[in-house]
Amino acid sequence: MTARAPERAVSTTAGTRRPRPSSVATRLPGAALTVFTWVIGLVFVAPVLWLVLTAFKQENQAATNPPTLFFQPTLDRFTAVLGADFLPYLGNSAIATLASTLLVLALGLPAAYALSIAPVKRTQDVLFFFISTKMLPVVAVVVPIYVAAAHLSMLDNVWTLVVLYTAMNLPIAVWMLRSFFLEVPTAIVEAARMEGAGLPRILWSVMMPIMAPGIAATALICMIFSWNEFFFAVNLTAAQAATVPVFLTGFITSEGLFVAQLSAAVVMASLPIVVIGWTAQRQLVRGLSMGAVK
């Protein structure tokens, strides 16, 4: 699986312009297929493009039939959203996302390391346990969590979300990080050991630099999931600790009245995580499949 990329690179630099015959449609003329692909791609994301366009409209241009394509763009709707107390929600989301991601790394890195070194007999059981918690439907645990949070006066507290998001992301992180640990070449570690480096030194000076991209990717994946989480946020928070997705529930019944403002809010709510996702797209598959697919 990993040997694939270089092989590809070679075949293109060798100048044999023969297209890789993998797709059904390779027999079609290349240019036509390229145009077709672009059209399909644009149609698929048309809702997003339209949403972004709408966010820059005035309300009376946003809900028209036929739809308005040309207009004087304005930032009014964005300022209106910010005026509607959007920032506290943004702050809560930032805390919940960043704190839970840091906690995931603090717990996950040692665990993944322990699970990557010589197989403890129980390694696979532990790995299995971690991943199986990911399959646990939230509705099966929300009742006791709600009751416990109420008892501990932790309802409407952003740190409750931090704990729950950590539990939500830890299994993915452990699996992902372990797959990165396994990729650190054994020879390098052995060489460092021969030179007399102790374990802390090996971890910090040898493994860390190699692991850094993997750790970053893992953190980004965790941030995406935390930012987008809704079920716990809507059920366990109220005025104080509500996050960005909860802010958007205010638009459930806005029936054509605030479409431009809704669009502006959606753009602002999604932008941080969309940018992060674009940045991490090479690692997205790995995170989504818990490290199974690279």
Add this chain to the structure above:
Amino acid sequence: MSAATAPPREATATPSPSTPARGRARVSGWARRAPLLPALVFMLVVTQLPFLATVVYSFRSWNLLRPDSQAWVGVANYAAVFTDRQFLGAAANTILITASCVVVAMLLGIGLALLLDRRFPGRGVVRTLVITPFLILPVATALLWKHIMFEPVFGLVNFVLSPFGVETFDWVSQAPVLSVVVALVWQWTPFMMLLVLAGLQSQGGDVLEAGQVDGASSWQSFVWITLPHLRRYIELGVLLGSVYVVNTFDTIYMMTQGGPGTASANLPFYIYQRTFLGFDIGQSAAMGVVVVVGTIIVAMLALRLIFRTFMNAQEARS
């Protein structure tokens, strides 16, 4: 949940022989396990304790509105669950929504992946655009489809369909399940596309070339070489997608609130209603347990597959 599951047998029976022997430092078992403990204990406390509590609650009669009326009621809650028409309706909706979403998203994902696997000008841009629906807040996706795409008078869907005689069809109230499925398919297609694309790119070009030399048409080599190779990736996508989509809550909450009536409620939404609007803890807990048992069947398949894929990848490396 894993309280009720056991590791797949083949995984425990064969401690994979290929795991790199990196831990040659003679550390005792405990020193090696210690780094694992905080994460393990944390997960046990946050996921297994609540699940055990759910099981206990499910045998009790307990409504938060009547705090003094708690009692052990045996399996009465379960009996009530299985005779509750709304629960059964929500279960049927869950299966319908999950199955149709996963199948359609996978077919579209395969199509997109085949298109994007080819080198062409702007491939990176198109790929980046196409994964965007998966990154947008699911709550926002639901709003986008409800208020901008499916809006009866000003919505884009009716505008595009107007040449075909569709004028002011109210999608979300007339066809709530379909509307929810469309939004979910749009959201999950990039996920499937990414997995299939990873599969396509792990395929050796030489096999396909050999097929071509032997006179296979594009279609033949797709069906006989590429599809079998993709099988594992498709299985993984379908199973992981199912595990995630079964739990869909935000899309239904935002688009239909389970309505009209309970026409589009799925299990997570219905249980949410019983818990947070009906405050019926005992019944909700019993429903939660039933959902877990149902999920285990799908989840076990998914877990085995992930294990197999993961361990194979490891073997391939060594």
